Amino acid sequence: MRRLHVATLVTRFEAGAGIVALRGAQALDPALFRTTVITGRGDRLLGLAADSGIEVLVEPALRSPVSPGDDLLVLRRLTGLFRRSRFDVVHTHSAKAGTLGRLAAHRTGVPRIVHTFHGLPYHEFQSRPRRGTYIAIERRVGRYTDVALCVGTAVAVEVVRRGLVSPERVRTIGVPVDLEAPVRTPATRFRARAELGLHRPGPVVGAVGRLAYQKNPETFVRALAALGRAEVTGVWVGGGELAARVRESAARERVPLVLAGERANVPDLLPAFDVFALPSRYEGLPVAVVEAMVGEVPVVATAVNSVPDVVVPGRTGLLVPPQRPDLLADAIGWLLDHPREAARMAAEARTRIGDVFGAKALGEELTAAYATS
Structure with missing residues (x-):
């Protein structure tokens, strides 16, 4: 069988979202998948990905703050990259990468589009207009999302309640941690x-x-x-x-x-x-x-x-x-x-x-989410 080529897109390849993205890619069966990480910036995780044989592409214009010029540039570059590379799956993490990545994947006909909600881009500490804008954007790109992986039950509930993605496409996942890590003694x-x-x-x-x-x-x-x-x-x-x-x-x-x-x-x-x-x-x-x-x-x-x-x-x-x-x-x-x-x-x-938060469990969830038939 031909290995599926997965593009994992994350705004910052660092901290929680970066760790989940990396550990997810590492948990996939290399006989079935190969992964390319696309990110705006990263820290030590860039080296860890390279050590795992994962290709990493850095797009410096991909940044968290809203920047219309940079955002349009990233969208054009991602659209071109997806056309050339013909990825089987585009899996996005975080709000900015999630929006631009899913739009570019939809435009280029990527067979499978997956997004992980690590949290939500809107919250009670924002102004109402800004929160409403984020919700509207998420609903739009939610139409192009084949599977939404939500980190935690409350996040999944909010995604369904707000109608960000169709309910049958929403799945709840945990975060991957080292279950053999030292206990406090x-x-x-x-x-x-x-x-x-x-x-x-x-x-x-x-x-x-x-x-x-x-x-x-x-x-x-x-x-x-x-x-x-x-x-x-x-x-x-x-x-x-x-x-x-x-x-x-x-x-x-x-x-x-x-x-x-x-x-x-x-x-x-x-x-x-x-x-x-x-x-x-x-x-x-x-x-x-x-x-x-x-x-x-x-x-x-x-x-x-x-x-x-x-x-x-x-x-x-x-x-x-x-x-x-x-x-x-x-x-x-x-x-x-x-x-x-x-x-x-x-x-x-x-x-x-228990073992719900191990890398093995996440690898199984991703394998199911990436299935195109």
């Missing part, structure tokens, strides 16, 4: 703290994600300040455009905060945390929160989008509203003060994760 905790350079005694409250508006690091800093415990150290793993602002905020609030930057081995670092905090304004289902649960790290997260798929209040972690640093601080404090209950929830979280 005294030994792994010691090693992870040493690697992060944490020599100060006392509890560590950590977060993972881009230092960007969506991930809401400002609320993380304010929550640590509201916690009022000088012995607690905060750690944020990940880089981004808000790094300088977050550093200044921590200094102003007199919060001990380590900005660890981008790290290739996040699962190995998670045992350093006594509590994992997810302060996001909006999400799909973040890879990092599932990785924390695999590592049996107690979790507190904002009750947004598909996060409650895995963070079940009182069973596998604690939930708080977004934009409430006071309540986030209370939840962090409770977990620190009740280590037995926190450990019980962390253990149940690991059990519930």
Whole structure:
């Protein structure tokens, strides 16, 4: 049988969406598929893809902010590329790549068009006109979408409720994580703290994600300040455009905060945390929160989008509203003060994760989604 050629298009080949795109491509049977990743920019994932034998094409004009000139240029270039390369499947990730990629694939008659909703491009923190515009765009390109893979139940429900894609084309998937990652023990905790350079005694409250508006690091800093415990150290793993602002905020609030930057081995670092905090304004289902649960790290997260798929209040972690640093601080404090209950929830979280979030499960979902007959 001829191998199907898949174009995986993602705006930024980094962070959660990039990790899911890469691990999905790696999980495919190489006897059946070959993958070309097309992206506007990337980090260490570019090298990991090359090491896996995956072709990567970088189109610098493909950027997240709305830019009519660049967007039209990317659309023309993608249309030309799809005509020349005759891909069997175009699989898009993220809003910008999803819109331009699906339009170009439709124009060129690509046999199968798949899109992954990691979250939704509209949310409650936008103006109503902007939110309405995003919904209208998604409905239009939804007509050209053969399969919509939604990361988490809440995302799938919203896609159906808003009529973004026909219901029979919507499927719910998880995020792929390393199910063999280290569990939090005294030994792994010691090693992870040493690697992060944490020599100060006392509890560590950590977060993972881009230092960007969506991930809401400002609320993380304010929550640590509201916690009022000088012995607690905060750690944020990940880089981004808000790094300088977050550093200044921590200094102003007199919060001990380590900005660890981008790290290739996040699962190995998670045992350093006594509590994992997810302060996001909006999400799909973040890879990092599932990785924390695999590592049996107690979790507190904002009750947004598909996060409650895995963070079940009182069973596998604690939930708080977004934009409430006071309540986030209370939840962090409770977990620190009740280590037995926190450990019980962390253990149940690991059990519930099971094997649903492994790369094998995602590979099977993609194989079914890419089937053209």
